[in-house]
Amino acid sequence: MVSGVDAVQAKKYYFSPSMMCADFMKLSEQIEVINRRADFYHIDIMDGHYVKNITLSPMFVSQIRERAALPIDVHLMVENPDDYVEELAGAGADYISPHAEMIDRNAFRTISKIKDLGCKAGIVVNPAMPLDHISEYINLLDKITIMTVEPGFAGQKFIPRALEKIEKASKLKKEKGYDFLIEADGSCNQRTFGMLKGAGCEVFIIGTSGLFSKDPDLNVAFDKMYEEFGTV
Numbered sequence: 539m540v541s542g543v544d545a546v547q548a549k550k551y552y553f554s555p556s557m558m559c560a561d562f563m564k565l566s567e568q569i570e571v572i573n574r575r576a577d578f579y580h581i582d583i584m585d586g587h588y589v590k591n592i593t594l595s596p597m598f599v600s601q602i603r604e605r606a607a608l609p610i611d612v613h614l615m616v617e618n619p620d621d622y623v624e625e626l627a628g629a630g631a632d633y634i635s636p637h638a639e640m641i642d643r644n645a646f647r648t649i650s651k652i653k654d655l656g657c658k659a660g661i662v663v664n665p666a667m668p669l670d671h672i673s674e675y676i677n678l679l680d681k682i683t684i685m686t687v688e689p690g691f692a693g694q695k696f697i698p699r700a701l702e703k704i705e706k707a708s709k710l711k712k713e714k715g716y717d718f719l720i721e722a723d724g725s726c727n728q729r730t731f732g733m734l735k736g737a738g739c740e741v742f743i744i745g746t747s748g749l750f751s752k753d754p755d756l757n758v759a760f761d762k763m764y765e766e767f768g769t770v
Contacts, residue, residue, distance in 0.1 A: 554578035556745040603630030627655035635660030687724030696725035708738025
């Protein structure tokens with residue numbers, strides 16, 4: 539595990555590049571830049587069943603782990619999350635985040651399994667799902683990911699209604715003293731940064747529109763992204 543994973547709460551905002559949007563022809567070069575400029579690696583694993591797409595894998599996690607100087611956050615868009623947890627922990631994942639409805643029958647067991655393997659436990663809440671869906675175990679979570687687009691594909695339109703859930707999660711965190719991170723996944727870019735910050739978002743998953751399309755030189759792209767984030 540990355541030694542700094544327990545210290546991530548020291549900052550106000552965090553940035554997590556979505557590796558499915560990276561340029562795989564320049565991956566080694568981009569990893570070096572991400573290590574310097576970001577806070578997490580965000581790795582999407584899709585099984586082609588939960589969503590009609592297939593992306594990265596536990597093997598990719600193990601390969602990134604060899605070079606990554608930051609915590610690796612794995613977003614599990616799969617029908618059977620428990621089938622992946624042990625392998626991902628062994629591959630070097632720091633956070634493992636399944637979708638809430640996929641662990642309904644064994645949420646406490648799945649969260650315990652993730653933590654017993656030395657990882658942080660996250661949960662992902664879809665746009666049409668109320669935050670109350672996870673109320674019975676919200677106190678056990680290290681991170682809550684609010685989907686601001688429908689899961690499965692990059693480049694979708696931002697769903698403003700998701701801001702209400704971010705606001706509610708932020709309010710609960712303050713009132714109850716919870717220490718989970720609040721993360722937004724989907725269309726985090728110049729058009730939405732201000733709304734997301736205002737709602738209480740702490741972790742921004744940045745993909746094609748937010749980062750990778752800004753410039754062929756990823757270091758320059760980060761400069762542009764941070765400038766946009768600071769001026770909204």
